[in-house]
Amino acid sequence: MLDATNSAQRPAHAPEDHPKIAAPKVGVLLANLGTPDHYSYWPMRRYLNEFLSDARVIDYPKWKWQPILQGIILTKRPFASGEAYKSIWNEELNESPLMTITKQQTAAIAAKVKERHGDAVMVDFCMRYGNPSTKSKVETMVKAGCRKILFFPLYPQYAGATSATANDQFFRALMEETWQPTARVVDPYFEHPKYIEALAQSVERGYAGIEDKPDILVVSYHGMPQRYLRQGDPYHCQCQKTTRLLRERLGWDETQITTTFQSVFGPEEWLKPYTVEHVAELAKQGKKKISVIAPAFSADCIETLEEINEEIKEAFEHAGGEQFTYIPCLNDEPAHVDALTTVIEENLGGWV
Structure with missing residues (x-):
């Protein structure tokens, strides 16, 4: 500096x-x-x-x-x-x-x-x-x-x-x-071509290191109350577009990727599906191998390193999941x- x-x-x-x-x-x-x-x-x-x-x-x-x-x-x-x-x-x-x-x-x-x-x-x-x-x-x-x-x-x-x-x-x-x-x-740069490319490269890099490829990629965004969406906050729509652009760049169909929301706080309803519940449901549906990425975070933090890689992973494995792979945030990747x-x-x- x-x-x-x-x-x-x-x-x-x-x-x-x-x-x-x-x-x-x-x-x-x-x-x-x-x-x-x-x-x-x-x-x-x-x-x-x-x-x-x-x-x-x-x-x-x-x-x-x-x-x-x-x-x-x-x-x-x-x-x-x-x-x-x-x-x-x-x-x-x-x-x-x-x-x-x-x-x-x-x-x-x-x-x-x-x-x-x-x-x-x-x-x-x-x-x-x-x-x-x-x-x-x-x-x-x-x-x-x-x-x-x-x-x-x-x-x-x-x-x-x-x-x-x-x-x-x-x-x-x-x-x-x-x-x-x-x-x-x-x-916001949620649809910037270079951001999407960086995300796609991180997924490709993560999958390259997995011998038994995941059944599905869970794209987990930080959550917020449903009420905020109804009040006009564009976050939910921008998250959905990021996932779609990522899927298109990877050349995948819709069965290979899903969008979820994490970090629920308080009594009211938040954006759904909740990541912690959805990964457990995926395991019960027979998707025993999943990978998780968190595109809303520019750097790994408590919500990714502890919540995703510990709490959400535990929920998946407790429901019968066998292979959980967390793909790190983009951090300082070139x-x-x-x-x-x-x-x-x-x-x-x-x-x-």
Whole structure:
């Protein structure tokens, strides 16, 4: 990540007491969901409190939700969530896999952007919840001279609880800047040809390593309440289109692939079919060999490494399934980095 604060100079013809100003450049700020600083109780509680207090995530009235959250959920859930994070934690770097992978993605993208634009473009990342915060990274970019910032939520499919809340936080950060940079937000890239190609390559790579080929590929997306779809959120439709485009690219028929939704939370009905129930049903139907991929996640995280590769796998095997293969997220695979960099370049048009 570029640090251009040392290049600040006083403008020509300005008086001696004029503040120094960094040379103008463009910022590219990648954004992911977030991660606790540690899996112990208090870091987990802080993280969950920020996450579950977001009205885009839980839109119940505050007077009804906050007593439940503060009095019940945040008393118990940090322990359970902490154990889940502990099972996947990167102990060597003392950080979650999401943090490790996001750093790797950012470094790879920054290297590609630098090859083309030199120091004219600064690439960095932030998290919607936890650290590094969106506010801190916007401040850093503005101080470094970024007069234009391209904000890139790393969610292929748009949802109010992911893309929109990331955008909210970005614009809240801009509100606190005296000299606001010009801003752009990257559109969802759920149907971008290079994203679909990267997904297809990951499936082909995963299947190549399996001697006894799976009966079906389960394409599992993060879930959300059915109510959000009825309110106009396009997430469900974009997920379905991603699956269709992936199937067409692979040259498969509809019997070889299915779309499901995971991570159900709360009492109301969510998008169906639920992954954990559907994989069990597949096993009972005689599909004893399945593979699972999670295209809504740009990086492996608690929902993939722990929920899919442990909880959902267990449900499948308990129902009689025999072969469960998880195909990792695209992470910092070259095809994924190329896809994300291409999206960035397309959105920098006229700026560089």
